[in-house]
Amino acid sequence: MLVEAINNNLKTGALADNFRETLVASQRINWRIEDIIGGARQLDFTKPFLPESLVRTANLYFLTTDEKLVLNQIKGHTYLAIFGLVEEFILPFVLDHVRPSLDKDDYRVRAFLQFASEEAKHIQLFKTFTAEFHKTFASECAVIGPPSAVARKILSHQPLAVALAILHIEWMTQRHYIESVRDNQKLDAQFKSLLKHHWLEEAQHAKLDTVMVEALAKDMTEAEIEAAVDEYLEIGGFLDDGLKQQAIFDMESFERAAGFKLTESESADFILIQHQANRRTYLGSGMTHPRFLATLEKLSPAQRRRIEEVSPMFC
Numbered sequence: 508m509l510v511e512a513i514n515n516n517l518k519t520g521a522l523a524d525n526f527r528e529t530l531v532a533s534q535r536i537n538w539r540i541e542d543i544i545g546g547a548r549q550l551d552f553t554k555p556f557l558p559e560s561l562v563r564t565a566n567l568y569f570l571t572t573d574e575k576l577v578l579n580q581i582k583g584h585t586y587l588a589i590f591g592l593v594e595e596f597i598l599p600f601v602l603d604h605v606r607p608s609l610d611k612d613d614y615r616v617r618a619f620l621q622f623a624s625e626e627a628k629h630i631q632l633f634k635t636f637t638a639e640f641h642k643t644f645a646s647e648c649a650v651i652g653p654p655s656a657v658a659r660k661i662l663s664h665q666p667l668a669v670a671l672a673i674l675h676i677e678w679m680t681q682r683h684y685i686e687s688v689r690d691n692q693k694l695d696a697q698f699k700s701l702l703k704h705h706w707l708e709e710a711q712h713a714k715l716d717t718v719m720v721e722a723l724a725k726d727m728t729e730a731e732i733e734a735a736v737d738e739y740l741e742i743g744g745f746l747d748d749g750l751k752q753q754a755i756f757d758m759e760s761f762e763r764a765a766g767f768k769l770t771e772s773e774s775a776d777f778i779l780i781q782h783q784a785n786r787r788t789y790l791g792s793g794m795t796h797p798r799f800l801a802t803l804e805k806l807s808p809a810q811r812r813r814i815e816e817v818s819p820m821f822c
Contacts, residue, residue, distance in 0.1 A: 525718075526614040529711050530621055536707045537625075540632050543704050544639060544697070552643055554695040556583025558687040563784030569773045574765055581648055581760045583698055584640050585753060588650040589789065590680075590705070591633035596658035597673050598626045604666070604719070622715050625708045636701060646764040649756040651749040661742055667723040668738030674720055674802060675739075677713035679793035680706060717802055724806045736803075736810045740817065743790055747821075750785035754778045791821035 550556075555576060559565060562582045564575040605619040640648075651657070661669060684706035688699060724732055758777045762768055769777060793799060795818050803811040 525714070526618045529714050530614055530618045532711055534621070536711070538704050538707075540628065540635055543700055544632065544635055548697055548700075550639060550643065550697050551695040552580060555579040555693060556695055556698040557586060558691050558694065560687045561586070561683060561784075561788050563780060563787070566780050567777060569769070569776070574761075577764050578757070578761050580644065581757055581764065584637065584644070584648045585650060585757055586788075587633045587636050587701070588648075589753070591630050592650070592652055592654045592657055593676055594626045594630050594633075595654040596661045596669075597676070598623055598630070599658065600662060600666075600669055600673065601626065618715060622712055625712070629705060629708070632701070632705070644764070646760060648760040651753050651756065657749070660745060664738040664742060665735055667720065667727070667732070667735035668742060670716060670720045670723055671735065671739040671803075672742045674713070674716045675793035675796075675799055677709055677716050678796035678799045679789065680709045681713060681798075682792050682796050683788070713798070717798075720802055721805065729807060729809070732807045732810060736807075736813065743794075743821075747786060747790060750789060751778070751782045754781035754785055757781060786821045791818055794818040794821060 555562075557579055562579050564570065564578055564582075567575065567578070570578065601619055601623040605616060605623070661672065684702055688694065688702050688706075691699070724735075727735070755778055758769065758774060758781070794814055800811055800814065803814060
């Protein structure tokens with residue numbers, strides 16, 4: 508079990524201090540859903556929700572500026588819904604691996620329980636956002652799922668593969684906010700606030716998940732690590748199929764909101780462009796994050812090179 512690996516293999520003073528610092532940081536950052544959404548905190552539908560680097564609407568030559576804004580907001584809804592979806596498999600993964608040590612009152616257990624609690628809060632935050640979104644945006648916006656089926660599929664893989672997928676997601680979140688959102692003054696302030704608060708807590712999760720990955724891999728052979736990376740890539744392939752379906756859903760959501768159908772050629776271009784945009788956003792940006800690659804390097808330099816060879820198709 509993961510916690511046993513941490514206790515047995517990573518029991519150092521420095522690591523204990525890191526858990527304590529992470530817990531203290533999480534408690535200091537901690538925010539309440541009701542303080543950041545609802546009431547007077549309304550979404551501004553005259554502004555984009557996400558930066559162009561994440562939505563990639565510029566190449567949709569057949570859409571007007573106003574139509575691209577509508578699509579941007581649909582993709583903002585999709586973005587938070589997909590985070591909610593993936594966090595529904597992160598939550599049970601963390602709980603399953605911390606449960607054997609719940610009777611140990613130490614900073615490790617408390618830090619991982621805080622991690623799980625925050626993931627549960629994020630799921631609730633994104634559901635609250637969806638309700639707020641549809642108070643103004645009347646059209647249905649479908650999202651891949653259901654989350655329980657996605658979670659079952661991903662959690663069927665070996666723990667190191669799942670932990671790598673989670674680490675990928677944590678660093679992806681950091682990259683999106685720091686590189687594209689934080690200094691972007693064109694975005695709706697309310698949506699930007701949601702991303703900021705999510706990012707603040709995910710920064711602590713990335714640290715903890717790095718420990719999880721390294722603990723799981725500590726006593727594994729090169730062949731076992733290679734097999735785990737095989738399964739990490741299988742998870743990526745499964746998500747990629749979902750991201751293509753999501754491009755279709757987003758097109759259908761746009762057509763409902765806009766009140767017209769795209770032509771056959773426009774539909775084909777939309778799906779092609781938006782599927783690749785989704786790949787860059789959810790797969791490529793995590794696979795190529797320097798911190799994710801650095802963790803892979805510790806596990807196996809050969810597996811880092813392997814991911815670096817595969818990642819261009821998702822960028």
